[in-house]
Amino acid sequence: MTASLRNVITRHNPITLLDSSCSPVTLAHVHQIHAQLLVHGRLNHPLLFVQFLAAVALLSPGNTAPSSPQHRDRQLLLLYSQRLLDYSPHPPTTFALNSLIRAHSRGPDPASAFRFYRRLLCSPDALSPDRFTFTFLVGACGGGGPSSSAAAGAIAHAAALRRGFVSDPHVHSSLIRMYAQFGLLDAARRVYDELPDPDLVSRTAMLGALAAAGDIVLARELFDSMPRRDTIAWNAMIAGYSQVGRSREALELFSSMQSEGVRVSAATLVSVLTACAHLGALDQGRWVHAYVQRNRLRVTVTLGTALVDMYSKCGDVGRGMDVFRRMEEKNVYAWSTAMSGLAMHGAGRECLDLFELMKERGVLPTGVTFVSVLRGCSVAGLVEEGRRHFDSMRDQYGIDPWHEHYGCMVDMYGRAGRLDDAVRFIDSMPIEPHAGAWGALLNACRIYRNVEMGEYAMKKMVETESKNHGAYVLLSNIYAESRNWGGVNDVRESMKAKGVRKEPGCSVIEVGGEVHEFFVGDNSHPRYGEIEVMLREMSRRLRSAGYAAKTNAVMFDIEEEEEEDALRRHGAEVGDRLRADCLGRGREH
DNA sequence: GTAGGGTTAG
Structure with a gap:
């Protein structure tokens, strides 16, 4: 139960039917509370009435599958709070309407927040919007849901401008974030430049906007120029590096963050894990996992998902599944990540079993989930089953297949040798x-x-x-x-x-927590000499164990006599096998 | 009595 609702009951009404541990709050609970408040005449107080209304409205957010009972309850809670407003014995207040705008901004149809904004403007009680109104309204326009739109955002922006609220720090940072969500970097910048001295939050929002637009250099300049940096500012910069694939810089910055004694949060670790997954940096990733355990951090869905992804992509899918099994909450991201990891490692059947389990739990698949499903079918050679899943995307889930899904289907037929199909x-x-x-x-x-x-x-x-x-x-x-x-x-x-x-091929390997990168024909590594000696030794042992390098097909654009040599150093296929066979040994799996 | 920036899947 949310703290606000609990306060409403306990502070003003000693007789409570609800015990604080009963969450999630359902419509039935709200009915009970409402009845209690009515019986004791508490709703005659305008203040308590509106607090009850706000608490009910804010119970509604959350992303639940449209078919689940929780989802229906949440929809009904939102409606319930509207009814409370409609039948209120007290005149509406800006606070009450703000609560509804806020509740709708997190719901399935954020655009409906505007309905309450209009109601605020047209109210016969001469209400006027305040800085809270615009913070919620601008927030409702972003979010990326089906009804969010940049046009609505611009309308909210214009209204805030007319009423003089754009320099409010909360409105200001919300505007920057909203424009950034639509990829409108210039609009975000114009808002940012409007204030001579934006605060830490607006600076961080702008930093994130620049990074999301791919301008990581400018983002870093902004970061370096910030008069003060908190955990979130560091997180934004580390996430920026992770998202554009500059994973090593992400890890470097994480290391500076720690040496500067800045508090690390779960969000920091999520970005660090993303970077580790990209680099295949298993040791670093394990270190993050140990850090989570040592500090008894709660493994949220996001953090858990990032751990599962990191373990899968770093080759330890078993450990990834251990983490997945222990996760308390599993959303569609978590399930899709686990399924992707299994498919990646050739465990097609297990991937499909997980898919069935996910559906049983009432989690709705997305297009990304189906990419994993089809990959699972592809690696397991389950062509007919794959075809059924592919057809079910549109028939059962209303998802139009993307290019990726078509690609998976071709791959599925192709791998099965059914080239004509x-x-x-x-x-x-x-x-x-x-x-x-x-x-x-x-x-x-x-x-x-x-x-x-x-x-x-x-x-x-x-x-x-x-x-x-x-x-x-x-x-x-x-x-x-x-x-x-x-x-x-x-x-x-x-x-x-x-x-x-x-593009020159590139291999990345992590040894002792340090990431080393090698391009084809690259001998710039400081310990190149030693590496070369080791490679020769490995090659000799492989040959004596009967392993013949597959040079005929892998090579491209390299002279014949260089082939085997280059293969040992690199090569998409053989290099990976060499690494797995030799360097991977001794790691615990 | 209400609020802003950072975090997950192909």
């Missing part, structure tokens, strides 16, 4: 196939050595995305596997002619 599937697509769909087909052609269809897929892929080097590399590998060196050469020539460049 894959092509038929592409032909039947209601949207224009993207490079990824052709890429999946091309990859299947490589697996099943179908040169002719591979050439066709390559042609289509290049038509869709002329600079996609992946297409060239895949086709070149097909030629290489069939020992068609002329074909390999042709691909190389045509890449040169079209100015397509293959």
